[in-house]
Amino acid sequence: MGNLISTFLPADLFDRTSNCVGEQAKYVWGLEKNLRVLETELHKLTRARADLKTKVEVEEQRPRTRRTNQVAGWLEDVQNLETEFTELERVRAHEMDRLCLGGLCSKNFVSSYNYGTQVVELTDRVINLKKDGEKIEVVVEKAPDGAAIELPLDHTVVGQELLLDQVWRCITDQENNRGIIGLYGMGGVGKTTLLKQVNNNFRHQQHIFDVVIWTAASTLQDDIGKRIGFSEDRNWKEKSLQDKAVDIASILSGKKFVLLLDDV
Known part of the structure; x- marks a missing residue:
């Protein structure tokens, strides 16, 4: 007669294992949807950036004013996120082609999972950065001009x-x-x-x-x-x-x- 081997896993271990697999798989199965969400949130962020830049440039027309470090840092952070998105877009077509049967081919799963996590993480950072921008109230500050302001001289007095x-x-x-x-x-x-x-x-x-x-x-x-x-x-x-x-x-x-x- 044949042999029968039965293996029993504790229920909580099975639940944790299932949750782990499900948590990982969602980054792969939902990749296309997550990319669309990222694009939408990034468009919102870039529109907010354009509005803030316009406001700052108007305020900077006033004499002896400059944008605050908070504004300059926020604008730089937006630029950095756009650069990261560009890199994800560069390999997007390749990563989508690697998907096989929902991305579960053993050879491609790890790569698809890593790419999917980057998409989700970048989306979260884009959303949070937009919220940070909405909290900015003061966009310019008074620029220092040194101890003295240069005064025009109509003429100089000889021997002075x-x-x-x-x-x-x-x-x-x-x-x-x-x-x-x-x-x-x-x-x-x-x-x-x-x-x-x-x-x-x-x-x-x-x-x-x-x-x-x-x-x-x-x-x-x-x-x-x-x-x-x-x-x-x-x-x-x-x-x-x-x-x-x-x-x-x-x-x-x-x-x-x-x-x-x-x-x-």
């Missing part, structure tokens, strides 16, 4: 180079700097021109100051406020002189600054 050097050394010599330097003389001798040259020196020479402010005595608070960023606050101009002074002091108290005051 020595005086400019003296003033510059008085400002930057920390041991002998007494905090206030006065330039005085008759009208038309070149005080304003000299003051502008001092200002422009902060664009081209080494120094330790955080901010350089050029202003006239008649517009002192508004010019200082604009230079240190309060011009972005629509309500700031409506504040009282005392409140403006408090705001200005709160910013400048933590900085090393130079105030170039013209027309005293």
Whole structure:
């Protein structure tokens, strides 16, 4: 008589094995459907990217603004995902041809499974990245322009180079700097021109100051406020002189600054 061998597997082991096979097979059997889902989600992402880029480019038309690192990083991540999708598309036809009887030929199953998992994983990343983009609220920030803003010079005064050097050394010599330097003389001798040259020196020479402010005595608070960023606050101009002074002091108290005051 023939021999009969019976093998009994625990029920939970059988369930786990079935689940494992089913989990793996869905990446193969559902490959074509998963690719269509990936394409749809990627199109949504690229449309969101186009909308954000348009918004950023409009905001960047404003002076002294630049896109935030968050925006720049998000746009770069979208580009990287598009590159990955292009690579999947490059081998798509080959992988689809490898499928045999639902992808269950032993020789092709592993390759199809690996490709299928890449498709599903990339789809999840595309969806999550789109959600991240929807959370971005601030797209641009104020761009730094250095300690000083270059001022145009209508002309220079002959022989003023020595005086400019003296003033510059008085400002930057920390041991002998007494905090206030006065330039005085008759009208038309070149005080304003000299003051502008001092200002422009902060664009081209080494120094330790955080901010350089050029202003006239008649517009002192508004010019200082604009230079240190309060011009972005629509309500700031409506504040009282005392409140403006408090705001200005709160910013400048933590900085090393130079105030170039013209027309005293």
